[in-house]
Amino acid sequence: MTPVPRRVPSEVELVVAGASAGAIDALRVVFSGLVARHPPLAIVVHVPAHTPSLLPSLFSGVCAVEAEDKQPLEPGTIYFAPPDYHLLVESGGLLSLNADGPVNFSRPAIDVLFESAAIAFGPRVVGVLLTGANSDGAEGLAAIHAAGGFTVVQHPDTASAPAMPQAALRRFTPDRVLDLLGIRDLLAEFGTRGTP
Amino acid sequence: MTEDAELELRLLLEAIYQKYHYDFRGYSVASIRRRLQQALGAFGCSTLSGLQERVLHDPATFRALLRYLTVQVTDMFRDPGYFKTFRERVVPLLRTYPSIKLWIAGCATGEEPYSFAIILREEGLLERSVLYATDISGESLEKAAEGVYPLDRIAAFSELHRRSGSSHSLSEHYTAAYGAAVIDRSLRSRVVFSDHSLATDNVFAEVQVVSCRNVLIYFDKSLQDRATGLFRDSLCRKGFLGLGSKESLRFSANSSAFSDFAREERWYQKQ
Numbered sequence: 001m002t003p004v005p006r007r008v009p010s011e012v013e014l015v016v017a018g019a020s021a022g023a024i025d026a027l028r029v030v031f032s033g034l035v036a037r038h039p040p041l042a043i044v045v046h047v048p049a050h051t052p053s054l055l056p057s058l059f060s061g062v063c064a065v066e067a068e069d070k071q072p073l074e075p076g077t078i079y080f081a082p083p084d085y086h087l088l089v090e091s092g093g094l095l096s097l098n099a100d101g102p103v104n105f106s107r108p109a110i111d112v113l114f115e116s117a118a119i120a121f122g123p124r125v126v127g128v129l130l131t132g133a134n135s136d137g138a139e140g141l142a143a144i145h146a147a148g149g150f151t152v153v154q155h156p157d158t159a160s161a162p163a164m165p166q167a168a169l170r171r172f173t174p175d176r177v178l179d180l181l182g183i184r185d186l187l188a189e190f191g192t193r194g195t196p
Numbered sequence: 197m198t199e200d201a202e203l204e205l206r207l208l209l210e211a212i213y214q215k216y217h218y219d220f221r222g223y224s225v226a227s228i229r230r231r232l233q234q235a236l237g238a239f240g241c242s243t244l245s246g247l248q249e250r251v252l253h254d255p256a257t258f259r260a261l262l263r264y265l266t267v268q269v270t271d272m273f274r275d276p277g278y279f280k281t282f283r284e285r286v287v288p289l290l291r292t293y294p295s296i297k298l299w300i301a302g303c304a305t306g307e308e309p310y311s312f313a314i315i316l317r318e319e320g321l322l323e324r325s326v327l328y329a330t331d332i333s334g335e336s337l338e339k340a341a342e343g344v345y346p347l348d349r350i351a352a353f354s355e356l357h358r359r360s361g362s363s364h365s366l367s368e369h370y371t372a373a374y375g376a377a378v379i380d381r382s383l384r385s386r387v388v389f390s391d392h393s394l395a396t397d398n399v400f401a402e403v404q405v406v407s408c409r410n411v412l413i414y415f416d417k418s419l420q421d422r423a424t425g426l427f428r429d430s431l432c433r434k435g436f437l438g439l440g441s442k443e444s445l446r447f448s449a450n451s452s453a454f455s456d457f458a459r460e461e462r463w464y465q466k467q
C-alpha cells in the first residue's frame with residue numbers, strides 16, 4: 001500500500017529555501033509563479049564572502065531585498081541572506097542575522113536558516129531545497145520535517161548540481177520531490193489559499 | 197517553538213542571571229538557541245534543564261558556557277571602508293576637540309580599538325585621545341589588554357589596514373617577537389579596557405565617538421533599543437555612532453536621535 005501523499009498545507013506563514021550551484025536559474029523559474037501576496041520567502045544562496053550584495057537585483061518582477069537584522073517578515077517579499085552572515089528567523093516574525101562561524105563551510109548556511117525556521121514556525125513553514133554541490137540544508141530540512149513543517153526537495157535528476165538534493169533524500173523522505181516547474185506551481189498556490 | 201523548549205530556554209537564562217549576573221535574557225533567541233544546542237553536545241547534557249543544573253552547581257561549567265554564549269570573532273580593520281570613512285570624514289571633525297574620547301563597545305580581543313588607536317596615531321591625534329574599550333568577556337578583555345596577536349594574522353590585517361586608506365605600514369605599530377606581534381605600548385596606554393555590559397550597565401562617560409560593531413545583531417529588539425539609548429546618552433551633540441556592516445538604526449526606537457552620516461558605511465551622527 002503506498003502512503004497517501006500529505007496535502008499541501010493551507011496555512012503557510014513562511015517559506016524558506018536554500019540553493020547553491022545553479023541557484024540563480026533555478027530561482028528564476030521558481031519565482032515565476034508567485035502571487036502578489038505570497039507568504040514571506042527567506043532564502044540562503046551560497047555566495048562568496050566578499051562579493052557585493054547583488055542577489056536581490058538579479059530577479060525582476062518580484063519584491064526581493066537583502067535581509068536586514070530584526071526586519072519584520074512581510075507577505076509578498078523575498079529576503080536573501082547577505083554575504084558573510086547567517087540568516088535566521090525569530091518566533092515573533094522577525095529576521096535576525098549573526099556572524100557566528102561558518103556551518104558546513106558556509107556563511108550564510110542553509111541549515112542555520114532552516115533549523116531556526118523549524119523551531120520558530122514548526123508546522124507553519126514550508127522548506128524548499130534546490131540545486132547545489134554540497135550537503136548544506138539536509139539537516140535543516142530534516143528538522144523542519146520533524147517539527148511538522150512541509151518539505152520539498154528538487155528532484156536530483158533535474159538539478160544542475162544534484163548533490164544537495166541527494167543529501168537530503170538520503171537523510172529523510174520529504175513530502176514532495178519535484179522538478180522546478182512543480183515547485184513553481186506548488187509555491188504559486190500559497191497566498192491564494194486561506195486569504196479571501 | 198514548542199512551549200516547553202521556550203520555557204527551558206527562559207529558565208536557563210534566568211538562572212544564569214540570578215546566579216551569575218550575566219544577563220542574556222534579551223538576546224536574539226534564534227542565535228542563542230543554536231549555540232546552546234552546541235553547548236549541550238560539548239557538555240554531554242541532553243536538555244537545557246540538565247545544563248541548567250550543572251551551571252547552577254558548578255561555576256567552572258558556567259565559565260565554559262560563556263564561550264558559547266558570546267561570539268568573539270574579530271579582526272583589525274574589519275570592513276576597511278568603515279575605517280576609511282572614519283579617517284577621512286570623522287577625524288577632520290574630531291580635530292576641533294581639545295580632548296577626544298571614543299567608546300568601543302563589545303571590543304572582544306582588542307583588534308577593533310587598536311585599529312582606531314592606529315588611525316588616531318597616524319593622524320597625529322593619539323596624544324589627546326582616550327579609547328574606552330568594553331566587553332562582558334573577562335577572558336577577551338585580558339587578551340585585549342596584552343595586545344599580542346599571532347604573526348600569521350598580521351599579513352591579513354596589513355592588507356586591511358592599507359585598504360582603510362593608510363599610507364603607513366602596519367609594522368610601524370607593533371614589534372615582532374616569538375612569532376607574535378606586540379602592539380606598541382604608546383597605543384596600548386591610550387586604551388582603557390573594562391568590563392561593561394550593554395544589557396545591565398549604564399553610561400560612564402561623555403564621548404565623541406561610539407563604535408559598536410557586530411554586537412547588536414545578537415540582541416533582540418528591546419535590548420538593541422537599550423544599547424542604542426546608552427550610545428545616544430553617552431555621545432556629545434554631533435557625536436558619531438558607527439555600527440557593523442549589516443546593522444542599522446532602521447528598526448530602532450532611537451533612530452530619530454541620529455541622522456545618516458555615511459549611510460553605506462554605517463556611520464551615524466547624533467542630532
Ligand SMILES: C[S@@+](CC[C@H](N)C(=O)[O-])C[C@H]1O[C@@H](n2cnc3c(N)ncnc32)[C@H](O)[C@@H]1O
Pocket residue numbers: 099266267268269270271274301302303304305308330331332333336392393394395396408409410411440
Ligand atoms: C562578534 S564580537 C564583535 C567584535 C568587534 N566589535 C568586531 O566587530 O569585530 C561580539 C562581542 O560582543 C560582546 N558582547 C556580547 N554581549 C555583550 C554585552 N551585553 N555588552 C557588551 N559586550 C557584549 C562579546 O563578548 C563579543 O566580544
